[in-house]
Amino acid sequence: MIRVAIDGPAGVGKSSTSKALARHFSFAYLDTGAMYRACAWWCLANGIDLDAEQVDEREVTEMVGELFTGDHFDITVDPDDSRVLIDGRDISDEIRSAEVSSHVSKVSGVIPVRHVLIAAQRAVMAREAAADSFSGGRGVVAEGRDITTVVAPDAEVRVLMTAREEVRQARRSGQSVASAVGADDVAARDKADAKVTSFMTAADGVVTLDNSDMDFDQTLDALIKLVDDAI
Numbered sequence: 374m375i376r377v378a379i380d381g382p383a384g385v386g387k388s389s390t391s392k393a394l395a396r397h398f399s400f401a402y403l404d405t406g407a408m409y410r411a412c413a414w415w416c417l418a419n420g421i422d423l424d425a426e427q428v429d430e431r432e433v434t435e436m437v438g439e440l441f442t443g444d445h446f447d448i449t450v451d452p453d454d455s456r457v458l459i460d461g462r463d464i465s466d467e468i469r470s471a472e473v474s475s476h477v478s479k480v481s482g483v484i485p486v487r488h489v490l491i492a493a494q495r496a497v498m499a500r501e502a503a504a505d506s507f508s509g510g511r512g513v514v515a516e517g518r519d520i521t522t523v524v525a526p527d528a529e530v531r532v533l534m535t536a537r538e539e540v541r542q543a544r545r546s547g548q549s550v551a552s553a554v555g556a557d558d559v560a561a562r563d564k565a566d567a568k569v570t571s572f573m574t575a576a577d578g579v580v581t582l583d584n585s586d587m588d589f590d591q592t593l594d595a596l597i598k599l600v601d602d603a604i
């Protein structure tokens with residue numbers, strides 16, 4: 374059983390390489406950012422004011438608590454088809470909108486919200502690492518901002534992916550153009566996110582992978598080698 378924890382800032386290529394890594398080993402794939410995005414989407418859909426400089430933390434916490442009570446929320450862990458569903462409605466595309474991207478840090482900055490999501494993420498990782506899971510029980514790749522440090526500090530493989538800011542900005546705008554998801558102020562989001570999570574420097578025992586001068590395949594190869602070494 375292998376758990377792979379991958380953290381890093383926005384635009385470093387975590388999602389695409391993590392998915393490819395999971396596919397390579399037939400592991401499950403957990404996109405924790407999608408969970409925070411779903412919470413922001415849910416708050417916006419329910420009329421919560423996320424534009425305020427200081428959001429109403431109690432209101433946001435209650436709203437997210439409601440989402441994670443019962444079976445309202447679902448996230449699939451197939452790296453070829455990772456979807457987010459609320460009450461059966463597929464919101465996987467909507468959570469990538471500029472509207473959600475620009476508000477998500479307001480929600481992820483609320484500490485009780487993080488506690489709810491961290492517990493949910495640990496449960497998914499434990500389930501997927503268990504014997505009769507989606508992938509045949511061999512492992513799970515989880516990516517985000519606090520996986521190596523908080524969600525799964527005991528993961529068998531822990532990686533911090535980094536790249537120079539201008540490289541990340543270029544990758545993100547390339548993605549936006551290609552998928553027409555709209556502008557995403559990566560630098561502003563990282564700045565806000567860095568107040569509550571530590572993903573700019575590697576914690577003890579975490580391998581740093583700076584892919585500024587690496588292409589997709591080279592990054593994937595480096596990740597595959599790290600997992601191979603742990604198996």
Ligand code: C5P
Pocket residue numbers: 383405406407409410477478481516517518519520562566570
């Ligand atoms: O990874 P992605 O860019 O989709 O993440 C969206 C947002 O979710 C981040 O900007 C951050 O605010 C939040 N996030 C987090 N902790 C994680 C993953 C994402 O706070 N583990």
